[in-house]
Structure formats: C-alpha cells, structure tokens
Amino acid sequence: MYRNFKIVPNIIFGRGSFNQLGDILKPKRVTSDSYMVFVLDDVFKGKTLESRLPMENGDLLLLVNVDDEPKTAYIDKLVAEVKAFNGRLPDGVIGLGGGATMDIAKAISLMLTNPGGTADYQGWDLIKNPAVWHAAVPTLAGTGAEISRTTVLTGPEKKLGINSDYTLYDQILLDPELLAGVPKNQWFFTGMDCYIHDVESLHGTYLNEFSRAYGEKSIELCRQVFLDDHPDKDDKLMMASYFGGMSIAYSQVGACHALSYGLAFVLGTHHGIGCCITFDYLDEVYPEGVKEFREMMAKHDIKLPRNLTAGLDDKAMDTMANVALGLAPLWENCFGKDWQQIMTKERVLEMYRKM
Amino acid sequence: MYRNFKIVPNIIFGRGSFNQLGDILKPKRVTSDSYMVFVLDDVFKGKTLESRLPMENGDLLLLVNVDDEPKTAYIDKLVAEVKAFNGRLPDGVIGLGGGATMDIAKAISLMLTNPGGTADYQGWDLIKNPAVWHAAVPTLAGTGAEISRTTVLTGPEKKLGINSDYTLYDQILLDPELLAGVPKNQWFFTGMDCYIHDVESLHGTYLNEFSRAYGEKSIELCRQVFLDDHPDKDDKLMMASYFGGMSIAYSQVGACHALSYGLAFVLGTHHGIGCCITFDYLDEVYPEGVKEFREMMAKHDIKLPRNLTAGLDDKAMDTMANVALGLAPLWENCFGKDWQQIMTKERVLEMYRKM
Numbered sequence: 001m002y003r004n005f006k007i008v009p010n011i012i013f014g015r016g017s018f019n020q021l022g023d024i025l026k027p028k029r030v031t032s033d034s035y036m037v038f039v040l041d042d043v044f045k046g047k048t049l050e051s052r053l054p055m056e057n058g059d060l061l062l063l064v065n066v067d068d069e070p071k072t073a074y075i076d077k078l079v080a081e082v083k084a085f086n087g088r089l090p091d092g093v094i095g096l097g098g099g100a101t102m103d104i105a106k107a108i109s110l111m112l113t114n115p116g117g118t119a120d121y122q123g124w125d126l127i128k129n130p131a132v133w134h135a136a137v138p139t140l141a142g143t144g145a146e147i148s149r150t151t152v153l154t155g156p157e158k159k160l161g162i163n164s165d166y167t168l169y170d171q172i173l174l175d176p177e178l179l180a181g182v183p184k185n186q187w188f189f190t191g192m193d194c195y196i197h198d199v200e201s202l203h204g205t206y207l208n209e210f211s212r213a214y215g216e217k218s219i220e221l222c223r224q225v226f227l228d229d230h231p232d233k234d235d236k237l238m239m240a241s242y243f244g245g246m247s248i249a250y251s252q253v254g255a256c257h258a259l260s261y262g263l264a265f266v267l268g269t270h271h272g273i274g275c276c277i278t279f280d281y282l283d284e285v286y287p288e289g290v291k292e293f294r295e296m297m298a299k300h301d302i303k304l305p306r307n308l309t310a311g312l313d314d315k316a317m318d319t320m321a322n323v324a325l326g327l328a329p330l331w332e333n334c335f336g337k338d339w340q341q342i343m344t345k346e347r348v349l350e351m352y353r354k355m
Numbered sequence: 356m357y358r359n360f361k362i363v364p365n366i367i368f369g370r371g372s373f374n375q376l377g378d379i380l381k382p383k384r385v386t387s388d389s390y391m392v393f394v395l396d397d398v399f400k401g402k403t404l405e406s407r408l409p410m411e412n413g414d415l416l417l418l419v420n421v422d423d424e425p426k427t428a429y430i431d432k433l434v435a436e437v438k439a440f441n442g443r444l445p446d447g448v449i450g451l452g453g454g455a456t457m458d459i460a461k462a463i464s465l466m467l468t469n470p471g472g473t474a475d476y477q478g479w480d481l482i483k484n485p486a487v488w489h490a491a492v493p494t495l496a497g498t499g500a501e502i503s504r505t506t507v508l509t510g511p512e513k514k515l516g517i518n519s520d521y522t523l524y525d526q527i528l529l530d531p532e533l534l535a536g537v538p539k540n541q542w543f544f545t546g547m548d549c550y551i552h553d554v555e556s557l558h559g560t561y562l563n564e565f566s567r568a569y570g571e572k573s574i575e576l577c578r579q580v581f582l583d584d585h586p587d588k589d590d591k592l593m594m595a596s597y598f599g600g601m602s603i604a605y606s607q608v609g610a611c612h613a614l615s616y617g618l619a620f621v622l623g624t625h626h627g628i629g630c631c632i633t634f635d636y637l638d639e640v641y642p643e644g645v646k647e648f649r650e651m652m653a654k655h656d657i658k659l660p661r662n663l664t665a666g667l668d669d670k671a672m673d674t675m676a677n678v679a680l681g682l683a684p685l686w687e688n689c690f691g692k693d694w695q696q697i698m699t700k701e702r703v704l705e706m707y708r709k710m
Contacts, residue, residue, distance in 0.1 A: 002369035004379060004526075009364040013565040013605070014357035024359060171359075176564075209531075209590035210368040213598060217572040235564035243568060250368070 005210075005250050008147050010171040015235070018137065018175040022054030025092060028133055034091040035059050037082055039105040041066055041097030041139070049096065049139070049178070060085050062108075066100035069264055069271065072118040072155040075107040082112060089113070093134040098190060099143030099152075099271060102136045106151040106167050109134035118162075119155040127164040135171035139178045141237040142190035142272065144197060144245025146172045152271070159265045159323060174242065176234040188226075188302050189272030191237055192293065195222045196275050197244040199289035200254035204333040207251050215247035226296040254334035255285050255343070259351065262324035266316050267308060277304055281351050285334065308355050321348045360565075360605050363502050365526040370590070373492065373530040377409030380447060383488055389446040390414050392437055394460040396421055396452030396494070404451065404494070404533070415440050417463075421455035424619055424626065427473040427510040430462040437467060444468070448489040453545060454498030454507075454626065457491045461506040461522050464489035473517075474510040482519040490526035494533045496592040497545035497627065499552060499600025501527045507626070514620045514678060529597065531589040543581075543657050544627030546592055547648065550577045551630050552599040554644035555609035559688040562606050570602035581651040609689035610640050610698070614706065617679035621671050622663060632659055636706050640689065663710050676703045 012020060025036055035058040042063040044050050055061065062078060082090065089112055095105025109131040111118050121127055136146045145151075149168045150161030161167075179187075198219035201211050221240035224230040259278035263269040269277065276293075283290045297304070309317065325331070325348060331339040367375060380391060390413040397418040399405050410416065417433060437445065444467055450460025464486040466473050476482055491501045500506075504523045505516030516522075534542075553574035556566050576595035579585040614637075615629035624632065631648075638645045652659070664672065680686070680703060686694040 002367050002372045002375065004365055004367045004375070006365055007362065010359055010361055011565075012357050012359045014563060017357045020357065020359070174565075208369060209587060209594050210366075210529075213572055213576065213591075213594040217568055221568065232564060236568075239564050239568045 003250070006149065006165045006168055007246070007249075008169050008172050011174065012172075013174040013238070015175065015177050017173055018052065018178060021094075021137065021173060024135070024171060024173070025054060025094070028092045029056070030091060033058070033088065035086060036092045036094060037062060037090045037108070039064055039093060039095045039097075039101060039108060041101040044096070044139075053096075058086075060090070064097075064101055064104050066097065066104070068268055069159075070100050070104050070107070070153050072122065072153050075104065075111055075118040075153065078104065078108055079111045079118075082108065089132055091133065093132050094137065095134065096137040096139060098138065098140035098186075099145040099193070102138060102143070102145040103151040103153070105134060105136065106131075106145075106169070107153060107162060110151070110162060110164070110166060118153065119157070121162045122153060122155050122158060122160040124163045127162060127166045129166070131166045133170050135173065136169045137173045137175070137178070138238070138241070140182055140186065140190045141179055141234075141241040142192065142194040142244075144194065144241055144248065146174070147242055147245040148249060154265060158326065159261045174238050176238050179234040179237065184300065185302065186272070188296075188300050189270070189276055191222065191226060191240075192276050192279070192296070193272045194218065194237075194241045194244040195226070195293065195296070196256050196279055196289075197248045197253060198222065199286050200256060200334070201244075201247040201251045203286055203289070204251050204254055205336045206333045211247045211251040214243045218243035218247055227299060252329050252333035254330055256282055258324045258327040258330040259348070261327060262320035262348075262352065263308070263355070265323040266312070266320045269308070273304070277308065277355055280304060281354055306355075309352050317349055317352060320352055321345050324348055358605070361504065361520045361523055362601070362604075363524045363527050366529065367527075368529040368593070370530065370532045372528055373407065373533060376449075376492065376528060379490070379526060379528070380409060380449070383447045384411070385446060388413070388443060390441060391447045391449060392417060392445045392463070394419055394448060394450045394452075394456060394463060396456040399451070399494075408451075413441075415445070419452075419456055419459050421452065421459070423623055424514075425455050425459050425462070425508050427477065427508050430459065430466055430473040430508065433459065433463055434466045434473075437463065444487055446488065448487050449492065450489065451492040451494060453493065453495035454500040454548070457493060457498070457500040458506040458508070460489060460491065461486075461500075461524070462508060462517060465506070465517060465519070465521060473508065474512070476517045476519075477508060477510050477513060477515040479518045482517060482521045484521070486521045488525050490528065491524045492528045492530070492533070493593070493596070495537060495541065495545045496534055496589075496596040497547065497549035497599075499549065499596055499603065501529070502597055502600040503604060509620060513681065514616045529593045531593050534589040534592065539655065540657065541627070543655050544625070544631055546577065546581060546595075547631050547634070547651070548627045549573065549592075549596045549599040550581070550648065550651070551611050551634055551644075552603045552608060553577065554641050555611060555689070556599075556602040556606045558641055558644070559606050559609055560691045561688045566602045566606040569598045573598035573602055582654060607684050607688035609685055611637055613679045613682040613685040614703070616682060617675035617703075617707065618663070618710070620678040621667070621675045624663070628659070632663065632710055635659060636709055661710075664707050672704055672707060675707055676700050679703055
C-alpha cells in the first residue's frame with residue numbers, strides 16, 4: 001500500500017513575485033463582505049513587508065509572535081480573535097514568515113472550520129473538515145513548512161503536528177527577494193533544517209525513487225548555497241527547501257528530528273537550532289552528513305550552544321526521552337522495524353546528557 | 356509578471372501501486388448511476404493490463420488507437436461515443452497508455468464539459484469550463500503528458516495543444532512495473548522526449564531556478580537510465596519524465612520540438628521519433644545535448660530514418676516550415692526576443708531538406 005500523496009497545487013516562483021499577491025487573492029474575494037486574514041511574523045511590524053501587504057477594506061492583520069515555538073493554546077487564542085473580528089469565516093488566510101508563522105497560519109485555517117481545541121487534533125488525519133483556503137509566503141527558507149502536510153505545535157502533552165491533507169497550503173508564493181536581510185544565524189539554522197531533511201530522507205528505510213530524486217537535488221542545492229556561496233543562493237535555497245519538503249513528505253524524517261522534538265518540548269529550543277544541536281551528536285547514524293554539516297558550520301563560523309541539559313533533573317530528562325521516543329515513524333524510517341532494539345531509552349538519555 | 360503555476364495535486368508512486376487504482380476511484384463514484392470511462396491504448400486489448408482494470412458495472416472501456424498521432428476529429432468522435440453511452444457525464448476519465456493516450460483522455464474530459472468542436476480550443480487558455488475529473492496511468496515514460504497542462508492534437512489547420520489549467524490531470528498513478536515489456540525503440544524514443552525537454556528547458560531563455568532544479572535532476576536521471584543502465588532504471592525514468600515535465604511546464608521547450616511539430620503535421624511522424632530526428636540536426640543550437648544524445652543512440656543501437664522529406668513538393672515543405680515557425684514561444688525560449696532574425700524561414704527549410 002502506497003500513500004496517495006497530495007501536494008500544494010499552485011506555485012508562483014520568482015524574484016518580485018510578491019507584487020502579484022494581490023492579483024492571486026482577487027478571485028478569492030467572492031462577495032462584498034469577503035475578507036482575508038494576513039498572518040505576519042511581528043518581526044516585520046513597521047517594516048517594508050508590512051506596508052507592501054495587499055490589504056483591502058475589512059481585512060485583518062494578525063501580527064504573531066514566534067519568539068517561542070507555536071503552542072496549541074496560542075492558536076486557540078488567535079482563532080478566537082478572528083472569530084471576534086468578523087462573524088463570518090474569512091475567504092483566505094495568508095501566512096508570511098518562517099516555518100513557525102507558516103505553521104500558525106495553517107493551524108488557524110484548520111481550526112476556523114473544525115470544532116474543539118487545537119490540541120485535540122495533534123496527530124495523524126484527525127481533521128474532519130476542509131480548512132479555509134490558505135496561502136504561504138515564506139520569508140525564510142529551509143523548513144519545508146510551505147509544502148508539508150503538517151503544522152508542528154507544542155501542546156500540553158506533546159510536541160506533535162496536525163498531520164492532514166487539509167493542512168497543506170492551497171497556494172504558495174516563492175519570492176527569493178524576501179530572503180534578503182535575514183540574520184546569518186537564522187538563515188543558517190533554517191537552511192540546515194532542509195539539509196537535515198535531505199540526509200534523513202536519503203538515509204531512511206522509507207525512501208523511494210520519488211523521495212530520492214527530490215532529496216538528492218535538494219542536498220546538491222544546499223551544497224551550492226552553504227559550501228559554494230553561489231551567486232543565486234537565495235533562489236537555490238528556496239528551491240532546496242521546497243524539494244527537501246517534497247522528499248520527506250513522501251518518506252519521513254529521522255533520528256535528528258525526533259531528538260530535537262524532545263529538546264523543544266522541555267527546553268523550548270527552536271526547531272532549526274534544535275536540529276543542528278542534535279545532528280551534531282549523530283555521527284554514528286549519519287556519518288557523512290554530520291561531517292559535511294560541520295564543514296558548513298565552519299565555513300559560516302557558526303557556534304552551537306552547549307551544556308543545555310546540564311541543569312535538568314531526572315524527571316525532565318525522562319520527559320525529553322519519552323517525547324523523542326514517542327515519534328515511532330521517525331525512528332522506524334531511520335532504523336527499520338526493529339528500531340526499539342537499536343534506539344533504547346538509555347541510549348537516548350545518554351545522547352541528551354552530552355548535549 | 357510570473358505565471359501562477361498549477362500542478363497535478365495528487366500523486367501515487369510505487370511498484371504495484373496500480374493495484375490501488377480501484378480504491379482511488381471509489382470516492383469519485385458518488386451516486387448509484389456514477390460511472391467511469393477507461394481510455395486504454397488498444398495495444399493492451401486482450402492483455403493483462405486490460406483484465407486488471409478496476410471496472411465496475413456501468414463503466415465504459417474506450418480502446419483507443421494511437422497508430423497515428425491524436426487528431427481533433429478523433430476526439431470529437433470519442434466524446435460522441437461517451438455521450439451516446441450514457442446521458443449523464445461520467446464521474447471520471449482515466450487515461451492508461453503513453454503520451455498519445457494520456458492526451459486523448461485529457462481531451463475527452465475537457466470536451467465533455469465544453470461546447471463545440473475540439474479544434475476550436477487548440478491554443479492557450481481557450482477552455483472555459485472545468486473538465487470531468489481525470490486521472491492518468493502512464494505505461495510509457497518520457498513525454499511528461501502525465502503532468503503537462505496541454506493535450507497535443509493535430510487539427511485541420513495545425514498541430515497545437517489545448518493549453519489550459521483545466522487540462523492538467525487531477526490524479527496520476529506512477530507504477531514503474533507498468534513499463535516492463537515496452538519495445539526497445541519505443542522506450543528509447545519516448546525517453547528521449549524527456550531528455551530533449553531537459554536540454555531545451557536548461558538552454559532556454561525562460562529558465563528560472565524552479566525549472567533548472569527539475570531539469571538538472573531529470574537529465575541526471577536520464578543519464579542513469581540511458582548511459583549507466585541503472586538497475587532501478589524504470590523507477591528513475593518515471594521520475595525523469597515527471598521532473599522533465601515540471602521543468603518545461605514552468606519554462607518552455609525549444610527548437611527541436613518546434614521542428615518536430617512541422618514533421619508531424621505534414622508526415623504524421625510520431626512525437627518521440629520526430630523529436631529524435633530533428634534533434635540530430637541541431638548541433639549548432641544544442642551542441643553538448645546532441646553529442647550526448649548520439650552516445651545514447653550508439654549505446655542502444657538505435658537507427659533513425661533518413662530522407663524523410665526527399666519526396667515532398669515545395670507546398671508541403673512550405674507548410675512544414677510554417678507550422679514550425681508558428682510556435683513563437685518555443686523559438687523565443689530558444690533564441691530570445693530576436694529569434695526571427697536567427698531562425699529565418701530559409702534556415703528552417705534548409706534543415707528540413709537535410710532530414
């Protein structure tokens with residue numbers, strides 16, 4: 001049995017394509033009381049991007065804060081804000097920012113049409129009703145959030161995505177010009193999320209030729225960006241992110257992502273840097289990938305934080321290990337059906353203690 | 356202004372995935388009088404593939420002949436057959452075969468919901484109404500018909516596709532097992548259609564990083580298939596075809612395709628072999644591509660027909676050149692805005708005379 005893989009059906013790619021966002025939204029504004037919700041990372045408050053939003057009368061601008069990884073309670077609050085703003089549903093939700101902002105916009109569009117709390121839907125295929133039409137405009141490249149069927153959220157009990165075909169964006173706009181001005185560390189950590197997607201997909205037991213083709217091209221583009229300093233690196237990183245996302249969407253991530261989820265749940269570590277931290281301890285699992293990753297770190301003079309878990313008690317360490325080991329499909333992709341013999345709780349704890 | 360690029364939203368890929376076709380169609384059979392139209396290349400009449408079709412009571416099997424390239428009049432006839440079979444529209448049209456069969460199925464699904472004759476819609480974005488839901492199952496790889504927004508047809512006046520977002524398939528099923536048993540020449544000529552897509556896209560003036568990423572990976576996969584004889588070559592060729600199609604869909608083909616259309620219109624030359632014939636005279640335009648193509652021909656001991664135009668009169672030669680030169684976007688992609696200075700009618704005629 002193979003998965004019938006749903007993908008984002010509309011893509012516009014190009015330098016300056018952001019200027020066409022208004023035209024793309026126009027046919028979605030179907031009635032006189034139609035309105036759009038723009039979900040914008042609050043780092044852009046007062047910046048050029050905010051002033052360029054093609055907002056019309058009656059539209060709502062939601063400035064969202066992603067200093068912390070997105071929480072299910074935060075989504076509940078944002079959805080309530082939209083509902084209080086206008087009694088009818090919006091005709092579109094547009095997420096503009098990095099992976100966290102794009103995931104928040106996905107979650108809002110889902111929770112506007114599905115009853116109950118956001119945490120109820122963390123898992124696989126629990127969403128029952130189609131989302132409000134939603135579009136993404138990435139301003140950071142690497143997460144693959146623009147094309148994934150998940151929105152990764154931290155709930156009261158777990159960090160786990162809302163995985164569903166309805167989560168997938170209806171439209172993405174990839175304008176490499178929007179990557180200009182990203183701080184170096186954020187650019188690097190987010191880009192490494194993509195590089196790690198590729199390594200985990202290409203080394204995984206779920207790999208097929210579909211995922212391989214996307215993963216191999218994505219990793220080659222990452223090398224052009226992070227090792228060769230290619231003049232078209234912004235365009236290439238945007239494509240690498242898209243291809244890396246397509247690669248894991250039809251296979252799965254692996255050990256690094258699983259471990260990073262534990263770190264994020266207990267310490268609130270952001271996804272990109274969290275993946276870099278855990279990847280740096282995975283020489284045994286991904287020897288070539290980790291070696292090349294360190295070359296990329298050296299080239300860009302990136303320093304990773306150390307001794308993150310030194311102050312944690314046994315209970316916190318236990319929670320961390322349980323969150324990581326709870327992600328069975330990731331471990332199975334990495335090590336095969338017998339993964340539990342290979343990645344024991346003791347081994348996970350030992351790795352976390354080193355971090 | 357960039358094109359907002361629509362892509363096939365549902366893909367299932369894998370060896371043996373054909374067994375899941377029935378499950379994919381099930382949710383489309385919405386009422387008790389729902390029915391499906393299976394459009395099958397008549398080369399499979401009485402063969403295993405025919406017996407494996409997940410047909411239910413009331414479904415229609417249309418065996419189509421593709422000895423000749425698809426004609427608009429043939430589509431009109433097939434659409435009339437479907438309408439005579441059942442007064443209501445089918446709930447799905449499934450095309451199973453190579454590029455010609457997939458294009459016929461696309462055209463039927465469009466013409467069931469759009470009034471008038473098929474020839475009226477040859478061109479760009481002339482289709483007004485959405486097509487009947489349609490799915491493709493390629494049994495040959497290379498044309499990219501499974502993911503293109505065109506259905507290439509020969510009409511009374513021209514060979515030109517029905518180019519429209521509605522033309523695009525709603526679902527594709529890529530089962531590399533279905534490539535087994537294809538005759539060598541057909542396998543090669545169809546595969547070269549993909550290789551030539553890649554060369555034309557990568558050498559084109561319309562190229563962007565989106566098309567480049569797909570085109571570069573596709574050409575690499577073609578090399579693994581046609582030069583390295585890779586053990587997974589069927590899987591790789593299916594992905595190469597998909598990626599090559601994605602590459603040209605956001606850019607354009609070029610000189611070779613334009614010339615092959617003239618050959619097809621006047622002589623009825625099939626698309627794959629027609630592209631190979633014309634590509635072999637394009638050293639000056641695509642020197643590296645033509646060199647590598649000849650290596651592939653030599654490796655597989657492929658002989659191309661010669662002296663095709665020797666018996667043609669001036670009028671036929673003139674028509675041939677006019678059909679080729681009528682495809683302005685292809686020439687513009689190849690040579691830029693000033694293509695008419697570079698590719699004069701005399702130069703086209705001279706090339707055709709050599710073939």
